[in-house]
Amino acid sequence: MLVMVASVSGAPGVSTAAVGVAALWPNTPGLLVEADPCGGVVAARFGVRQEPGLAALAAAARHGLPAVGPMRFVQVLPLGVHAVVGSGAADTCAGAVSVLASRPAALAGLAPVVVVDAGRLYPGSPAQGLLSRVDALVIVTAGDTEHLDHVDTRLAGLRVSVPTPQVGVAVVGKSAYEPQEVSGRLGVPVWAHLPTDRWGAAVLSGRLSGPAWTRTRLAQALRGLAATLAAHPQQQPSRAALEVVR
Incomplete structure (x- = not known):
């Protein structure tokens, strides 16, 4: 599965969410691949x-x-997560992502579950070339009107490239809108609400x-997101499940 x-x-915490989803994937951790064309941060953050x-x-x-035998490309993060980290240099990362976008099997074949941190999918991002191969696209967004507007305007273009309905959002922090309102407006499910949790985010x-x-509120929310993706990425989690992580 390629997620x-x-x-x-903006910068709502995509790398933090991707690390958490990989770390908390059901049964066995996923492989994290940092494919942000703007440059990687994971190596610097975790000292690898x-x-x-x-x-x-x-x-x-x-x-x-x-594209087999991924260990020669892998660093092991202190959390125990295996990761293919990106360079801190944007030009190096952008070039690497462009190559991999034209050969998506090189990512999909690395592990049973690969979690790709694509950073911000700006118009023309090299990472958009991977969308045709992903099994699920998680759009991480703040829950205010401004950021939801941006998601709304971009979703139509993104969904052309991704097999529908395997696109959903993870709303970060407080929002004036209920999950059903967000889902109704955007036309995609709200797969998770990621609470503001400085301890979980710091780890x-x-x-x-x-x-x-793993007992922090953020970890619990990301565990739920990973379980949802692993089971039925096309389905929206129940209201009860969303309330647990608020």
Whole structure:
């Protein structure tokens, strides 16, 4: 399964959400692939090397090498998550993502579950080339009118590239709108509400550590999102499930 986590506006915590979904995937963690054309942050946040990583994977794919045996491209984050990290240099990342977008099997074949952090899907982003291969696209957005407007205007174009209805949103922080209102307006399900949780966010961005992080409100919400994606990515979680993570 190939899951893309992205935003269309601002910086609502896409990398944090992607790390959490990979870490908390049911039964076994997913493989995180940091494919943000604007540059990677995961290596710096967690204190691991930038290479081998996304650039090495793209170079292998460009030369027609088989997309198997992913360990040579992988770093292990302190959370125990295996990750193909992006370079901090935007031009290097953009070039690597462009190569992989033309060879999506190089990502899909890396592991049974691959979680792609695509950063912001701005118009013309190289990461949009991966959309035709993803099984689920999670749009992370703030819950205010401004950001929901941006999602609304971009969704039609994005859904052309993604097999419908496997597109949904994860709303970050407080919102004046109920999940049903957001879903009704956007025409896609609200798969999760990600609460403002500084402790959970600090662990998922490499600033804190400790085994208790999986009990934070943010971790609980991301675990629910991962379970929803793993089971029925086309379905909206129940209102009761959403209330648990508020």
